Amino acid sequence: MSFATGVPGRLRRPQRWPDMQVQFEHPAEEIKRLRRCINDLVSVIALPAMWSGSDRSQIVRTLLDVLLEMLHLDLVYVRLQEPTAEAPIEMAQVAQPQSLKAGPQQIGELLHRCLGEDPQNWPASVRNRIGDQDISIVPLRLGLQGEIGFIVAGSQRLDFPGQTERLLLSVAANQATIGLQEARLLSEQKRIAKELDQRVAQRTSELATANEELKKEVAERRRAEEAVRESERNTRLILDSIPGLVATLTPVGDVETVNKQLLEYCGRTLEELKQWGTSATVHPDDLPHVIDRIRQSITSGDPYDFETRIRRSDGIYRWFQVCGLPLRHPDGRIARWCFLHTDLDERKRAEQALQRSEAFLAEGQHLARMGNFSWRVATDEIAWSEQLYHIFEFDQGMTVTLELIGSRVHPEDISMMNDMINLARGGVDFEFEHRLLMPDRSVKHLHLIAHPSRNADGQLEYLGAVQDVTQRKLAEEALDKVRSELTHAARVTSLGALTASIAHEVNQPLGSIINNANACLSLLAHGTPQLNEIREALTEIIQGTDQASAVISRVRQLVRKAPSERTVLNLRDVVADVLVLARHEFAARQVTILTELAEDLPPVAGDRVQLQQVLLNLVVNGMEAMNATEASKRALVIRGRPEIRDKERVVLLTEQDFGIGFKHDEMDRLLEAFYTTKPQGMGMGLAISRSIIEAHGGRLWAETNQGPGAIFLFSLPAAGKTNS
């Protein structure tokens, strides 16, 4: 049922009540009025039944409508104290809205102004002007103290309120109070029920959420547990796939777990491995140290690292590097120890092999008097092998610097050494020999060879070897000395064949000098000396002296034991030197000598004396080969010409004689040492000649003549670049 739309159907249309006093004056009227009054009262009393289940605003609206109609009011106003809301509910009904255009609040204010602030002191009724009308207003409290609110009824009638009207009003007010209280109660109940429902719903939803979270948590935990299990599986997998033997130990050092490899390697069970200290798992020689070291680590918490031999299932002990690390709780306590055993056996064996090979190397270097070094050019860091310290006679481990090396280098070699160092900074291969001057003034000869390389940092680094070649050097020097003495002996021997010729060459000018000197003496003995004659004689004396000394110096050159000295020379001069000494021998032996030397003979680089020796030897041989030749056919031809041999420009010199020659099968042996065809010959001349020519980078060989005799030839590389 809706009260908002209209007056309840049971209610009669309120009629205008006549005044009580009038009713008493007219009994019929009075009865009617009373009846009506009773009807009204009944209607009013019935109101709460109608209101049952309605809310307060419906109750108030119904009340207002009923009172306005029933009592023919012009205005009715209700204000309800709303304990829960700040603002009270105000409602008003007017009979003629057009005469009072005001909202309930404005009406409420107007009424308050008429009635005063305190409801306890309100008059029973008051006449006041509201809007443009004078209205009698009656305030009625709802509830004993007006705690629910109040009703104000207003009418333009002067007699308002009549006795019945007041009764009706108060009954209505009581009924309204009851209805409102019920409604309040009901609404309170509703509110509470609703609140309860809400709380239940809220609690239910909270519980649902909690449940959800719980579910999530459970799933989470399950996942975490799964992850832990997975992680454990992975850990196990990792442990089992590590290329090493892993064991974990409790903080006090008992074996906790081991990986598959360790089990397989040892061929023992975990339980057996827990007794490793007594089961010969670790090599007996290592065991005391191992136990000692593990105890130390466990006590101190320091990582463990030790090389140990561990027994394989087949009983063979292999070397392992055992590393133990403590795994700690967040608070720092050790949770367990993890020991990784890495098989070192191959490396150990390689190390031993390396040590052996290093020992061999050191021995080899000792024997060879050879040492190695490395040199970082940028930082001048130098590293030496042990033997190098021996060679330099420095204490092992001294820091090697260029200055330190320089302090040993022979003063005459220092500048060469510095040049080499500067050269080496450019990163080239280098090799040189230098000397050391030792503190005892002895001299060592070193041969150094080094190659540049780039190390891992890309820096230039030399690796090299140094050999003490002193002994070899001394031997070489001794050999050189012997060789040079032999060469010298051969030269003197060759020269011996020309003694007569040489004597003649010297005696000739000497005789001339004596003659001239004596001539001078006798010229001077005369009273008037012939000065012109004397001058001529003296001039010739000087000429003779020059001539003799020139020959003597040539001979001295050949006889002297001079060290080999290379100069650029022309073979034409060498030929002339030799022929000067030999020409009288040729004359004596009636040998005709012919020379055919090309004008454009290029120079060669060589030792003049040695080349003279070679030619001398060939010429004397040729001369002696013709001893038995008919005098008219004795001739010796020396030819010289430039040639290209093997794309190289050479000077070819040939000596041809017409003597006894040699057989073709002798050709190879001819140049060998100690081979001779001469009764008094040593057989050294040609061998030495050949070694001299070969030392000059040339070649010496023999050919047979077309007719009688032999041809000896030698070629020497032309000196310098091509010259036309």
Add this chain to the structure above:
Amino acid sequence: MNAVEPIVFLVDDDQLFRRSTERLIRTAGLNVQPFSSARDFLKSPRPEGPACLVLDVRMPGLSGMDLQRELAQSGFHIPIIFITGHGDIPTSVRAMKAGAVEFLTKPFRSRVLLDAIRAAIERDRSALQKQSETRELRERYEQLTPREREVMTLVAKGLLNKQVAGELSTTEATIKFHRAHIMQKMRANSLADLIRMVEKLGSSRQR
């Protein structure tokens, strides 16, 4: 004959030595004629007066020894003084055997050479003298008849006239006759004189 000045011939291929030797000899007051080769010397005219030859042993072409041999063959008996830069014994012996008067090794003392030259000239002078005497004897000898030559040879051998007669199957008187002719033609003053002449003729027959 003594009017002809002695002359020293000098053959040496070494110019310096040749000139100094020439100067030495000249300043010693002797005539000297130098040659640089044996061939040149051979081409030159032979001297009339006493002379000697100073000769180098070793020379290109014709050597000193060759020249000595050639001169001997051609009958030019000039005294030769050999000089050499290097004297070896075999060469010097060969040279001396072939008639060299001296063999000097360079360098030698100037006096030694000059003494040798003077000795050689004297020797040549006397040789020339002897040679001219022999020539006169021969001319005289040429005037003898063959019979007189036969007689003279036997007489010079010391045979008596009778023995000579017996040898030649004739009479002693005939021999005496021949002898007188011989003594006259040969201008011999005595038998001893004649014998010496015969010896000279005999010894010079080889020259």
